Amino acid sequence: MARIAGVDLPKNKNIEIALTYIHGIGRSSSKNILKQLEIDPKRKSGQLDDQEVARIREVIDNTCKVEGDLRRELSMNIKRLMDLGTYRGLRHRKSLPLRGQRTSTNARTRKGPRRRMVGRKSKAS
Numbered sequence: 001m002a003r004i005a006g007v008d009l010p011k012n013k014n015i016e017i018a019l020t021y022i023h024g025i026g027r028s029s030s031k032n033i034l035k036q037l038e039i040d041p042k043r044k045s046g047q048l049d050d051q052e053v054a055r056i057r058e059v060i061d062n063t064c065k066v067e068g069d070l071r072r073e074l075s076m077n078i079k080r081l082m083d084l085g086t087y088r089g090l091r092h093r094k095s096l097p098l099r100g101q102r103t104s105t106n107a108r109t110r111k112g113p114r115r116r117m118v119g120r121k122s123k124a125s
Contacts, residue, residue: 002045002053005066011046018045019056024066033059 002009009018019030034041081089091098097107
């Protein structure tokens with residue numbers, strides 16, 4: 001099993017798809033890496049030999065920011081926005097959508113499950 005950037009790649013998937021299991025590498029990045037190394041994207045990741053895995057690992061280390069470094073950078077960017085008190089930072093702090101979506105009816109994913117109002121009577125009673 002190939003292990004790149006701390007992630008075990010699935011054996012039975014095409015290497016083009018298997019590389020996308022690494023946080024920070026999408027389909028286009030995966031295609032570019034494989035084209036640069038002249039590896040067939042349709043080969044299964046379990047069929048790669050150690051030398052090819054080492055070459056892929058080297059290219060990813062040199063060109064891409066992946067996994068822990070990328071997650072750390074993203075969290076620092078969000079923390080910076082919150083510390084500065086920007087609009088986006090305040091929305092992050094309140095766990096509300098930050099890109100202009102409506103919140104009166106939707107945004108349940110961001111806001112979480114509905115909280116029942118205690119002590120309110122329904123219209124039927």
